[in-house]
Amino acid sequence: MLxxxxxxxxxxxxxxxxxALASIVLGLIVxxxxxxTYAMSKDPKxxxxxxxxxxxxxxxxxxxxxxxxxxxxxxxxxxEIGMAWMVIRSFVTxxxxxxxxxxxxxxxxxxxxxxxxxxxxxxxxxxxxxxKTGKAMKLLSEEEEDVYLDEGMQAEENVFxxxxxVWVDEETGFTKIEKYSGHLxxxxxPECNYQTFKVDREExxxxxxxxxxxxxxxxxxxxxxxxxxxxxxxxxxMKPTESSGTEPAPAV
Ligand SMILES: [Zn+2]
Numbered sequence: 363m364l365x366x367x368x369x370x371x372x373x374x375x376x377x378x379x380x381x382a383l384a385s386i387v388l389g390l391i392v393x394x395x396x397x398x399t400y401a402m403s404k405d406p407k408x409x410x411x412x413x414x415x416x417x418x419x420x421x422x423x424x425x426x427x428x429x430x431x432x433x434x435x436x437x438x439x440x441x442e443i444g445m446a447w448m449v450i451r452s453f454v455t456x457x458x459x460x461x462x463x464x465x466x467x468x469x470x471x472x473x474x475x476x477x478x479x480x481x482x483x484x485x486x487x488x489x490x491x492x493x494k495t496g497k498a499m500k501l502l503s504e505e506e507e508d509v510y511l512d513e514g515m516q517a518e519e520n521v522f523x524x525x526x527x528v529w530v531d532e533e534t535g536f537t538k539i540e541k542y543s544g545h546l547x548x549x550x551x552p553e554c555n556y557q558t559f560k561v562d563r564e565e566x567x568x569x570x571x572x573x574x575x576x577x578x579x580x581x582x583x584x585x586x587x588x589x590x591x592x593x594x595x596x597x598x599x600m601k602p603t604e605s606s607g608t609e610p611a612p613a614v
Contacts, residue, residue: 393421413485414547418475422470436455492536497531502527522544525541545560547560551589558587559589560583561581575598
């Protein structure tokens with residue numbers, strides 16, 4: 363049997379409220395799961411990775427759920443206005459939701475990363491605590507750290523936009539090595555100044571030998587303005603005792 367319009371409207375009102383509530387609950391679950399993982403991880407590097415990989419996508423999901431909830435909730439009182447207005451109102455709701463979604467998505471993509479970057483920097487250089495002595499460890503410089511990196515790691519530092527940080531407990535010699543990837547981590551774009559400039563790909567121009575340094579080209583691309591840049595980097599000699607470093611040469 364077909365429902366009369368009045369019955370349909372009554373059940374719609376109910377369903378819209380249920381959907382709105384469910385959407386809020388789902389959004390909260392997504393957000394709380396992220397927040398709890400963040401709050402419970404003690405290691406600054408674990409926190410760094412979590413923020414880097416998950417924070418923006420979590421906030422994006424949260425805002426989608428909130429927009430859905432608002433849209434359904436705003437349209438759950440139609441018994442007062444009737445069906446004709448409901449169609450118009452649904453249309454307006456969809457337009458507003460899309461606009462709100464675009465605004466939030468742009469803020470998360472272009473402004474929020476500045477705030478993320480500040481926190482990431484703090485976490486990366488926050489003194490690590492030695493589990494042996496409970497004292498602060500020392501972060502080695504690029505030159506000092508090579509002793510602690512095996513050849514594979516040094517090669518990776520040279521070519522794959524990867525940075526290793528080496529922390530040493532000077533009392534016990536305990537070391538902690540952390541890996542940071544340039545492909546996941548955006549820098550400030552020299553053109554538009556947003557924090558959206560990433561290494562896109564790399565190419566070895568000259569293989570390093572035991573006698574000579576090699577050369578590497580890194581291709582950067584901005585996610586916002588599309589600005590592209592290639593930068594030459596020196597690749598340190600093969601000898602493990604030589605000091606390594608990826609010092610940027612002038613851009614070409
Ligand atoms: Zn840019």
